[in-house]
Amino acid sequence: KQEVTQIPAALSVPEGENLVLNCSFTDSAIYNLQWFRQDPGKGLTSLLLIQSSQREQTSGRLNASLDKSSGRSTLYIAASQPGDSATYLCAVLTYGNKLVFGAGTILRVKS
Amino acid sequence: EAGVTQFPSHSVIEKGQTVTLRCDPISGHDNLYWYRRVMGKEIKFLLHFVKESKQDESGMPNNRFLAERTGGTYSTLKVQPAELEDSGVYFCASSQVRGDPISPYGYTFGSGTRLTVV
Numbered sequence: 001k002q003e004v005t006q007i008p009a010a011l012s013v014p015e016g017e018n019l020v021l022n023c024s025f026t027d028s029a030i031y032n033l034q035w036f037r038q039d040p041g042k043g044l045t046s047l048l049l050i051q052s053s054q055r056e057q058t059s060g061r062l063n064a065s066l067d068k069s070s071g072r073s074t075l076y077i078a079a080s081q082p083g084d085s086a087t088y089l090c091a092v093l094t095y096g097n098k099l100v101f102g103a104g105t106i107l108r109v110k111s
Numbered sequence: 112e113a114g115v116t117q118f119p120s121h122s123v124i125e126k127g128q129t130v131t132l133r134c135d136p137i138s139g140h141d142n143l144y145w146y147r148r149v150m151g152k153e154i155k156f157l158l159h160f161v162k163e164s165k166q167d168e169s170g171m172p173n174n175r176f177l178a179e180r181t182g183g184t185y186s187t188l189k190v191q192p193a194e195l196e197d198s199g200v201y202f203c204a205s206s207q208v209r210g211d212p213i214s215p216y217g218y219t220f221g222s223g224t225r226l227t228v229v
Contacts, residue, residue: 004153034217043117043222044202089154097167099146099204099218101154 002027002094006102014110021075021105023090028068031093035075038087080109115221117203123227129191132224136205143186149199193228200225
């Protein structure tokens with residue numbers, strides 16, 4: 001059974017700091033891994049999607065890596081801003097065509 | 112391109128009542144999924160439609176939940192009768208089929224319906 005764990009559960013950093021969010025999964029049999037952002041009371045916004053054959057994806061200040069063999073992914077946020085404050089969710093797409101989510105990391109960037 | 116639309120955005124009902132949630136996927140997306148997040152837990156899979164057919168409903172918690180997708184367009188999720196533990200946020204997502212229906216390109220989620228059963 002696939003399980004996804006995200007560390008840390010919460011993170012508070014000063015504005016401008018670079019930070020790393022971690023995601024691990026127990027079964028390497030995945031199609032892809034997706035990072036989402038959720039703002040309070042809002043839906044899920046897809047940030048980055050990494051196919052199982054890829055190692056990383058970049059979008060602006062965000063960079064996500066994937067090491068499928070070790071079951072790990074990281075989301076790197078450069079030069080954090082208060083607007084980055086949100087819950088960040090990691091999810092893997094299983095061969096059963098289901099997304100399995102982690103519990104999320106609550107990020108607060110202080111100005 | 113319009114995104115995935117869900118309504119209502121919020122619903123407060125009494126235990127024992129019926130509630131119907133609706134999801135309009137992105138036009139042309141054959142795959143439609145329902146997920147939910149109950150208090151303090153991770154987001155969990157409920158079911159998956161391919162067009163109008165239920166591909167996988169293994170995540171449906173019990174027979175009080177009924178999902179339909181008329182004509183392969185919008186979908187409804189009915190809870191009847193609602194119980195307190197059904198409270199949570201219900202998300203709908205859709206994705207394109209890119210040749211291989213088992214490997215969608217990526218999911219686009221709606222804003223969710225926050226259901227509160229009192």
